[in-house]
Amino acid sequence: MNILLLGSGGREHALAWKMAQSPACTKLYIAPGNAGTPAYGENVNLSVSDFEGIKAFCIDKQIDLLLPGSEEPLVLGIYDFFGADPALQHIPVIGPSRSGARLEGSKAFAKEFMLRHNIPTAAYREFSEANFEEGLAYIAAHTLPVVLKADGLALGKGVVIAATHEEAIAEYTEMIKSAKFGDASKKVVVEAFLTGIEMSAFALSDGQHYVLLPSAKDYKRIGEGDTGLNTGGMGAISPVPFADTAFMKKVEDRVVRPTVAGLAAEGIVYHGFIFFGLINVEGDPFVIEYNCRMGDPETEVVMPRLQNDLLDLFTAVKHRQLDKVTITEDPRAAATIMLVSGGYPEAYEKGKEITGIPAPTADQIVFHAGSKADGGKTLTNGGRVLAITSLASDLQQALAHSRETADSISFGGKYYRRDIGYEFS
Ligand code: AMP
Numbered sequence: 335m336n337i338l339l340l341g342s343g344g345r346e347h348a349l350a351w352k353m354a355q356s357p358a359c360t361k362l363y364i365a366p367g368n369a370g371t372p373a374y375g376e377n378v379n380l381s382v383s384d385f386e387g388i389k390a391f392c393i394d395k396q397i398d399l400l401l402p403g404s405e406e407p408l409v410l411g412i413y414d415f416f417g418a419d420p421a422l423q424h425i426p427v428i429g430p431s432r433s434g435a436r437l438e439g440s441k442a443f444a445k446e447f448m449l450r451h452n453i454p455t456a457a458y459r460e461f462s463e464a465n466f467e468e469g470l471a472y473i474a475a476h477t478l479p480v481v482l483k484a485d486g487l488a489l490g491k492g493v494v495i496a497a498t499h500e501e502a503i504a505e506y507t508e509m510i511k512s513a514k515f516g517d518a519s520k521k522v523v524v525e526a527f528l529t530g531i532e533m534s535a536f537a538l539s540d541g542q543h544y545v546l547l548p549s550a551k552d553y554k555r556i557g558e559g560d561t562g563l564n565t566g567g568m569g570a571i572s573p574v575p576f577a578d579t580a581f582m583k584k585v586e587d588r589v590v591r592p593t594v595a596g597l598a599a600e601g602i603v604y605h606g607f608i609f610f611g612l613i614n615v616e617g618d619p620f621v622i623e624y625n626c627r628m629g630d631p632e633t634e635v636v637m638p639r640l641q642n643d644l645l646d647l648f649t650a651v652k653h654r655q656l657d658k659v660t661i662t663e664d665p666r667a668a669a670t671i672m673l674v675s676g677g678y679p680e681a682y683e684k685g686k687e688i689t690g691i692p693a694p695t696a697d698q699i700v701f702h703a704g705s706k707a708d709g710g711k712t713l714t715n716g717g718r719v720l721a722i723t724s725l726a727s728d729l730q731q732a733l734a735h736s737r738e739t740a741d742s743i744s745f746g747g748k749y750y751r752r753d754i755g756y757e758f759s
């Protein structure tokens with residue numbers, strides 16, 4: 335099978351690493367990839383939103399499967415683009431249709447969908463220019479803190495948790511009246527704040543059936559103890575200690591199955607990963623958000639613990655036969671620690687030479703996230719630079735092993751969180 339994977343982050347490196355292990359993998363291309371991905375395939379200089387370029391490449395290289403790693407091409411409708419083109423129709427795209435990608439692309443759509451299908455989520459109302467004044471009154475009477483969410487994609491910055499009514503009203507006004515996040519904040523979801531520990535669950539759906547992948551928890555804040563600015567993710571662990579069989583049964587019964595069935599009942603085509611951002615409120619799962627792709631850095635712990643052949647899973651998606659698949663998980667714990675550039679998630683420098691990356695072993699692999707090759711050197715090329723994933727019989731050992739390697743890798747301005755997994759120590 336010839337495969338084209340779209341993206342350039344740690345998630346894509348982990349997906350490339352996993353797919354390359356499959357006997358069914360003939361040739362793997364990664365567009366655009368990073369300095370780590372050529373170990374498992376060939377990097378291609380194409381942007382993930384250049385659909386015409388992707389089309390020409392798929393025809394030229396006789397691609398048999400397209401895997402978009404990030405939400406961008408999915409929200410832009412790459413699934414539909416392939417389905418509508420006679421030259422591309424035979425190529426399965428692992429992901430939702432543009433309509434299905436609204437689960438991530440529109441918070442308002444996701445909330446309405448959950449309401450229609452009785453999926454537990456925070457109580458909310460939706461506001462826009464049309465009912466702006468009503469929103470002011472709603473916020474003024476809301477319990478604190480109150481959560482405001484720009485409807486559309488806002489580079490992960492569209493969620494504000496306001497501690498006072500004044501702050502909430504100022505944010506709300508800026509979002510709608512001053513288009514703080516452009517078109518993304520023309521509509522705003524105002525919702526109740528939920529208290530609990532967050533985690534991520536992942537399903538792969540063929541439209542009728544689904545399989546659940548290993549659970550994970552990511553750490554979004556830049557600072558230790560979950561302080562400071564939000565980032566793309568500073569580390570992750572899998573499995574999640576509190577996500578035991580009983581909790582995951584609630585997740586399947588109340589969230590995953592109703593989501594897959596709801597999409598099918600509404601005629602929304604979805605043949606790909608569904609990421610459930612969950613919060614555990616006193617033992618009950620609530621949905622904080624959906625994403626229409628795998629998580630990053632969660633993929634860097636989920637893929638190493640998934641024992642199934644990933645291409646077998648994608649083939650089952652293509653034939654709508656996921657009901658015939660049983661997922662097996664590595665019983666070991668996995669932890670990943672992200673090395674980031676100094677200054678991230680605010681301004682940071684790129685182009686620093688990276689040294690000391692160890693070769694993969696049976697219990698550790700360093701995934702590249704923001705790196706690029708320059709002659710014989712490897713340079714930093716993003717805020718998140720490397721994800722160091724370790725596997726061990728318990729979480730603390732996996733974390734210790736990743737920290738050890740985090741210390742032995744060097745680049746100018748390197749920073750990482752030493753407390754990933756702190757709640758479970
Ligand atoms: P989102 O972009 O929807 O994932 O929101 C970003 C982050 O804001 C989440 O990961 C949560 O930490 C937090 N958050 C969002 N909605 C809520 C909520 N209703 N209650 C508590 N925290 C929330």
Ligand code: GLY
Pocket residue numbers: 552566567625628629630631632
């Ligand atoms: N780690 C969160 C995300 O991928 O959106």
